[in-house]
Amino acid sequence: MCVREDFLQFVPVYNLTGKNLANVLTESLEGYGINLQYLRGQGYDGAAAMSGRFKGVQSHISKEYPNAPYVHCAAHSLNLAVSGSCNERPIKNCMGTIESVYSFLNTAKRQAVLKESVETMKAGSPKPRVEKLKQLCHTRWIARHDSVLTFLELLLPVVDSLESISEWEDRVSATNASQLLCAIRHSEFIVSLHVIAEVFSKSLPLCRDLQKEATDLAAAMSSAQILVQALVEMRSKADIDFNDIFLRATKTCDAIGVTINLPRLAGRQAQRCNVQTNSPEEFFRIAVFLPFVDHFLSELNSRFLSHKTLLTSFMCLLPSEESLKVSARPSREQLTQLETLVDKYSFDVGTHHLGAKGELEIWYRVVSQLENKPKNALEALIRCDPIDLPSIHTLLKLLATLPVSTSSSERSFSTMKRIKTYLRNTMGQDRLNGLALLNIHREISINTDEILSRLAEEAPRRINLRI
Incomplete structure (x- = not known):
């Protein structure tokens, strides 16, 4: 299993208020056919228009999609x-x-x-x-x-x-x-x-x-x-x-x-440290x-305080080796954390507290028998059986997909600078997004004959592509 971060498109924005940015974001995702009911996380930098508690993008989106918590980009935080x-x-x-x-x-x-x-x-x-x-x-x-x-x-x-x-x-x-x-x-x-x-x-x-x-x-x-x-x-x-x-x-x-x-030491300590x-x-x-x-x-x-607060409830899914040495069962505090997760993600988990607690106890026993204990969500997700432990598997998947940093999004601007140069400054939005997709997703093989056939069928051109 792996986490994928894919570039979709560059979107022109003319109003930089938090509400307008949120509308542009949701409309663009819906235009790609993405079901926003599965939105489970937001990752931005700390700019007020994005992270504002009352009028920021994350505030407007959280009101409509409460299961998508905002995560301040950890790389920006560092x-x-x-x-x-x-x-x-x-x-x-x-x-x-x-x-x-x-x-x-x-x-x-x-x-x-x-x-x-x-x-x-x-x-x-x-x-x-x-x-x-x-x-x-x-x-x-x-x-x-x-x-x-x-x-x-x-x-x-x-x-x-x-x-x-x-x-x-x-x-x-x-x-x-x-x-x-x-x-x-x-x-x-x-x-x-x-x-x-x-x-x-x-x-x-x-x-x-x-x-x-x-x-x-x-x-x-x-x-x-x-x-x-x-x-x-x-x-x-x-x-x-x-x-x-x-x-x-x-x-x-x-x-x-x-x-x-x-x-040289100053006469009095005003602007610098005077160590005797x-x-x-x-x-x-x-x-x-x-x-x-x-x-x-x-x-x-x-x-990193906000990151630790968000991660507190999910830590019950990743038992440490020290806690497993004491007992192969979750503690009362860990069970309380699990109840919080089940209440918050009831749409995804789809089970009662008792069922989730039973799965957590079985999961702890499974982890205690492993020679190499999982250290992150992806390693735990690989070892968790989705059929026997569906609730734990779903929660681990949510933890693995929570946004951590926006480094990939930042790198897309480097791609835009390589594509939209001063010599190509008049290109349209569709061409810009198409060239960006070609430049970023280089691992996708392209059939040139199919592309030429499609171009020939779209509109009359000065160059005859039907030959």
């Missing part, structure tokens, strides 16, 4: 958590410097200087795996992680390139290169860069997992919880973990000829590392 945590002053300044360096070097002439620096670095150590910086994109989720990690890997060639450009006769380029070079050689920037790279290296697997079509809400929340646990452990062992980060930052500073020093210490490591641990990790943890817990 992106917002990353954006919110990067508002700490040292982290924000570091990200801004990374973006400025990319914009400055993103020309053919300056990029050639960077490439030459990378080639000269290959004779020494370490050998960079990439030769070009990546843009610090604010909309593509995984690009922000990759841009920071790539910048850290190319830090030495970037410094060498900026030193070369700062000696050019071009006054503007030389001045900007010197300013960026001073910003990069700052102790706070080097430490902040290593802190961001360390935290982003732990959140990158979750970012990749949330963009898969096969992931379900239970697996996504499990991955998010693993990230939270990793950050909590990092926070509890801040002295040890930051010591490793500080040692790497010190080596980087030695390579570019910089010494990590304490910044003589140790640079302790200062940056308190001023940079701990606030960033704490803010990231807070953002993750708050952004």
Whole structure:
């Protein structure tokens, strides 16, 4: 079994109110012959027109189809958590410097200087795996992680390139290169860069997992919880973990000829952290590392709170190994959660509470005898017999099809940019949707003879297709 996310069409919208967007959405789906009585989930980003509680799209659709709960795109939630945590002053300044360096070097002439620096670095150590910086994109989720990690890997060639450009006769380029070079050689920037790279290296697997079509809400929340646990452990062992980060930052500073020093302390604590210490490591641990990790943890817990609330009732369908070791029967709380699901999805389940509870007890015994316990809804759905346990099978199917992210929908806009270029800007809506379907659904084989026969029968053309 697999979850499919298929592109249908691009729809022109002229009124961006929540009610009109909901009407366009339902009318488009009905135009494709889709029975909306089987609508069991809505997935959008957090824009007010889409997620508003009173006038948003999800509110209007939920009133008409109450069994279709709204799920905020988990990938957007992670992106917002990353954006919110990067508002700490040292982290924000570091990200801004990374973006400025990319914009400055993103020309053919300056990029050639960077490439030459990378080639000269290959004779020494370490050998960079990439030769070009990546843009610090604010909309593509995984690009922000990759841009920071790539910048850290190319830090030495970037410094060498900026030193070369700062000696050019071009006054503007030389001045900007010197300013960026001073910003990069700052102790706070080097430490902040290593802190961001360390935290982003732990959140990158979750970012990749949330963009898969096969992931379900239970697996996504499990991955998010693993990230939270990793950050909590990092926070509890801040002295040890930051010591490793500080040692790497010190080596980087030695390579570019910089010494990590304490910044100047302000007379009063107004705009920045004043830590009374003589140790640079302790200062940056308190001023940079701990606030960033704490803010990231807070953002993750708050952004994914609605997902955890929605998933609470469904967790009774996926018993953990710890609970099965205690007892192979569901607890009273799990039975209560099942009753909530049966009441909410009575149209789909079609059975009484007692029948569903009996199936849940049998399901727990089946799972306890399995050597490899199911970890997500799809694995559980494969092992659940739809004939013997129809209610549990239906609820697992609902859990597997709840929307997790809108990554596939976001990628469709990339397809539209490849199809509707400036040279094809006058194409009609039907042609745009047809070309998009051809480009996205490439796995479908097409019979060219059948297409030509159909085109020949539709309308008279200047080209004779009947030959």
